[in-house]
Amino acid sequence: MRLQLSPELQAFREEMRSFFTTQVPQEIRAKVAAHRHVAKEEYVEAQRALNAAGLAVPHWPVEWGGRDWTPLQRHIWREEMQLASVPEPLAFNTSMIGPVIAAFGNQEQKERFLAKTANLDIWWCQGFSEPDAGSDLASLRTTAVRDGDDWVVNGQKTWTTLGQHADWIFCLVRTDPTAEKKQRGISMLVFPMDTPGVTLRPIELIDGGFEVNEVFFEDVRVPGENLIGEENRGWDYAKFLLGNERVGIARVGASKKMLAQAKAYAREITVDGRPLLEDPFMATRIAEVENELVALELTALRVVANSADGKPHPASSVLKLKGSELQQAATELLVDIAGPLSVASFAEEGSDVPDWARVATPHYLNYRKVSIYGGSNEVQRTIIAGTILGL
Amino acid sequence: MDFTFDSEQNDLREAVRGLLERAYGDSETRRKVVGNDPGFDEKTWSRLAEMGLLGLPFAEEHGGMGAGPIEVAIVAEEIGRVIAPEPFIEAVVLAGGLIAAVGTDEQKSELLAAIAEGACVPAFAHAEIGTRWSTSASAVTAAQAGEGWTLSGVKEPVPNGARADLLVVSAVVDGGTGLFLVQGDAPGLTRTGYRTHDGSRAANVRFDGTPATRLGDGSPAHPDRTAAIERALSEARIAYSHEAIGAMDTALRITADYLKTRKQFGVTLNRFQALTFRAADMYVSLELARSTALWASMVQEAGGDVVSAADRTRLQSSRAGRHVGKEAIQLHGGIGVTAEYSVGHYTSRLTAIDHLLGDGGFAVARLAEHVGERETVDPLGAPYA
Numbered sequence: 098m099r100l101q102l103s104p105e106l107q108a109f110r111e112e113m114r115s116f117f118t119t120q121v122p123q124e125i126r127a128k129v130a131a132h133r134h135v136a137k138e139e140y141v142e143a144q145r146a147l148n149a150a151g152l153a154v155p156h157w158p159v160e161w162g163g164r165d166w167t168p169l170q171r172h173i174w175r176e177e178m179q180l181a182s183v184p185e186p187l188a189f190n191t192s193m194i195g196p197v198i199a200a201f202g203n204q205e206q207k208e209r210f211l212a213k214t215a216n217l218d219i220w221w222c223q224g225f226s227e228p229d230a231g232s233d234l235a236s237l238r239t240t241a242v243r244d245g246d247d248w249v250v251n252g253q254k255t256w257t258t259l260g261q262h263a264d265w266i267f268c269l270v271r272t273d274p275t276a277e278k279k280q281r282g283i284s285m286l287v288f289p290m291d292t293p294g295v296t297l298r299p300i301e302l303i304d305g306g307f308e309v310n311e312v313f314f315e316d317v318r319v320p321g322e323n324l325i326g327e328e329n330r331g332w333d334y335a336k337f338l339l340g341n342e343r344v345g346i347a348r349v350g351a352s353k354k355m356l357a358q359a360k361a362y363a364r365e366i367t368v369d370g371r372p373l374l375e376d377p378f379m380a381t382r383i384a385e386v387e388n389e390l391v392a393l394e395l396t397a398l399r400v401v402a403n404s405a406d407g408k409p410h411p412a413s414s415v416l417k418l419k420g421s422e423l424q425q426a427a428t429e430l431l432v433d434i435a436g437p438l439s440v441a442s443f444a445e446e447g448s449d450v451p452d453w454a455r456v457a458t459p460h461y462l463n464y465r466k467v468s469i470y471g472g473s474n475e476v477q478r479t480i481i482a483g484t485i486l487g488l
Numbered sequence: 489m490d491f492t493f494d495s496e497q498n499d500l501r502e503a504v505r506g507l508l509e510r511a512y513g514d515s516e517t518r519r520k521v522v523g524n525d526p527g528f529d530e531k532t533w534s535r536l537a538e539m540g541l542l543g544l545p546f547a548e549e550h551g552g553m554g555a556g557p558i559e560v561a562i563v564a565e566e567i568g569r570v571i572a573p574e575p576f577i578e579a580v581v582l583a584g585g586l587i588a589a590v591g592t593d594e595q596k597s598e599l600l601a602a603i604a605e606g607a608c609v610p611a612f613a614h615a616e617i618g619t620r621w622s623t624s625a626s627a628v629t630a631a632q633a634g635e636g637w638t639l640s641g642v643k644e645p646v647p648n649g650a651r652a653d654l655l656v657v658s659a660v661v662d663g664g665t666g667l668f669l670v671q672g673d674a675p676g677l678t679r680t681g682y683r684t685h686d687g688s689r690a691a692n693v694r695f696d697g698t699p700a701t702r703l704g705d706g707s708p709a710h711p712d713r714t715a716a717i718e719r720a721l722s723e724a725r726i727a728y729s730h731e732a733i734g735a736m737d738t739a740l741r742i743t744a745d746y747l748k749t750r751k752q753f754g755v756t757l758n759r760f761q762a763l764t765f766r767a768a769d770m771y772v773s774l775e776l777a778r779s780t781a782l783w784a785s786m787v788q789e790a791g792g793d794v795v796s797a798a799d800r801t802r803l804q805s806s807r808a809g810r811h812v813g814k815e816a817i818q819l820h821g822g823i824g825v826t827a828e829y830s831v832g833h834y835t836s837r838l839t840a841i842d843h844l845l846g847d848g849g850f851a852v853a854r855l856a857e858h859v860g861e862r863e864t865v866d867p868l869g870a871p872y873a
Contacts, residue, residue, distance in 0.1 A: 098782070098785070099489060100489065100789070100790045101489065101873050103489075169489065180864070353864045357863040357864050360859065360860055374859070375860075377856065380856035380857070380859050380860070383859050384852050384856040385803070385852050387855075387859065387865055388800055388803050388804060388852065389776070389804075390865070391800060391865055392779055393776065396779040398489060398779075402492070415776065475765070478764075479768075481768035481771050482765065482767055482768040483764075485771060486740075486744045486764070486771060488744060488764040
């Protein structure tokens with residue numbers, strides 16, 4: 098048992114902090130910090146800056162740009178990135194399809210996709226969920242039927258995040274409708290979003306923003322070489338990928354940043370002439386969330402420090418559950434601190450409401466998503482009850 | 489940064505667990521033991537002494553083992569696992585800790601050795617009716633009497649106060665709070681013991697011109713001991729967090745086992761998602777509290793801000809202890825409220841731990857006073873590491 102980071106890790110943390118705060122454009126980081134819309138070009142610029150320094154895909158195999166870091170180094174890398182409000186490398190590329198291709202793709206696919214995926218030369222989107230296949234993903238119905246060397250895809254995907262920016266989609270499709278177990282008849286195909294027969298419909302969210310889309314496939318012809326791994330093994334790849342999705346999902350650094358903002362804004366608002374931060378009830382609320390965040394960070398450290406043998410620590414399931422709850426608690430605090438200013442979400446020029454108060458409620462409403470995506474919190478409870486408590 | 493125990497620490501855990509399993513593996517034994525005064529088993533106390541546990545945190549030159557906060561944490565957690573009624577934290581960590589912190593060399597040599605041997609069971613007489621979780625005294629005052637001192641006033645509740653061979657007493661002196669030693673058989677000392685809801689013992693302790701000696705160097709340079717009291721209370725709060733972790737761990741295990749075996753509507757209870765989801769939430773509370781408790785002990789070992797770290801772990805384990813304790817009973821149903829079934833006793837002990845030295849509300853109020861001082865809290869940085 099030792100509290101301090103080793104001198105090497107302290108130096109590593111400094112190196113990360115210094116890179117993120119000096120080598121990623123300040124205008125982009127300011128937008129992330131302000132919870133403002135980040136444009137596609139800005140995501141690309143930030144990821145390319147990281148990739149040029151070898152910091153976009155450290156968890157990939159070394160051969161394809163990985164760094165062979167320990168889980169603790171990866172944790173520090175991610176935390177520092179979030180604290181510096183750097184847009185994180187696009188998860189669909191770096192945490193999902195990249196690792197799947199690196200692990201299960203053929204050599205040709207690796208050479209064709211991996212470097213461009215790391216550099217965000219290809220923007221990937223995820224074609225998993227369907228209108229009738231959410232948490233029960235394995236009941237998906239989009240089909241792919243062989244036609245000569247090609248596949249012909251028909252069906253519909255939904256909740257496709259940032260699909261409007263995407264060049265390619267990785268898609269789970271049903272290739273064997275007769276398989277005894279529904280999980281066994283699924284394959285993973287990749288294809289360009291501008292393939293004839295692909296149409297995309299944006300879905301407006303309650304915050305007024307457009308992040309997710311419906312994607313429709315009508316007789317979409319996909320070359321046979323675009324099958325990833327083996328036919329009918331797509332479910333295994335999906336599970337592998339979703340495991341990666343949960344890594345770093347605690348987002349402690351991002352929540353810390355929000356809490357720091359909450360303190361700053363609670364100084365700007367006064368109640369009966371005193372800063373709101375000095376109101377005992379508000380100070381207590383912030384202290385309580387902050388303490389839970391400390392507990393979560395320490396749990397994340399416990400998990401990463403003990404998962405060096407490749408197996409996740411049993412407590413890792415706690416991270417998604419509590420991490421999402423605390424992200425939501427932080428956004429809720431910001432709305433409450435803004436008080437009546439929090440309704441001015443779409444104010445433009447001519448309004449005196451500060452920017453942070455304008456975005457507070459849309460952000461809070463938008464963040465309802467974090468306890469739903471990446472395996473809803475109810476799915477996480479099922480995992481904890483089943484695999485840890487044996488219930 | 490390392491959250492793993494070394495092999496000696498694992499050996500210590502094994503040894504303590506073995507001893508306590510033999511003593512209290514059957515929860516009926518605990519029920520019998522706490523049914524009679526002094527509320528713990530003197531033989532088990534002797535065995536703890538033989539294993540060196542009663543001198544665990546004391547320096548070797550004073551008859552102790554010279555072990556650190558992590559070892560104390562391990563013992564406390566194992567105590568919690570079977571809710572052993574022996575007052576390890578109250579006597580060794582808190583009362584003994586005060587003697588180790590402020591005693592003169594002579595006092596330390598004499599008293600800590602006696603505590604380590606199991607010959608002297610001390611108690612800290614600090615709480616007073618009408619105040620709560622204060623670092624200072626107000627109801628007991630000390631007066632100089634020749635070379636020595638006399639104490640007057642009432643302390644209550646004093647955990648283990650009737651059985652104690654030696655009382656470490658906080659008292660008003662020179663306008664501040666001093667610490668004094670009173671022998672269990674001192675004249676002018678009246679102790680009325682009673683059973684507490686968790687099976688422990690506490691007492692009303694009345695001083696009436698009772699002779700006392702000053703703990704530590706009584707020179708005017710050190711008139712006030714509130715800082716030492718705050719620190720000792722903080723270290724005991726951390727230890728209580730570990731006891732709570734052990735107790736929660738068992739309460740959750742018992743509850744999960746029950747859900748797997750108890751049948752209603754023709755199926756075992758673990759078929760009901762309304763119940764299993766709540767058990768999953770108990771696990772979340774427990775693990776977050778566990779991480780924080782381990783961290784607080786590491787802060788203590790690293791010489792960081794132990795008062796703030798104690799507040800953080802107290803808050804986390806208070807919230808978790810209430811959550812786990814209440815749900816453990818609810819998920820059992822009626823059997824959970826009965827005295828003959830074990831789980832309710834865990835809830836009772838968790839409730840006592842929560843209130844002896846400060847609950848979550850107390851801790852969060854203290855943390856809130858400083859919430860604006862730092863932009864973010866870095867548990868691996870200042871003021872903790």
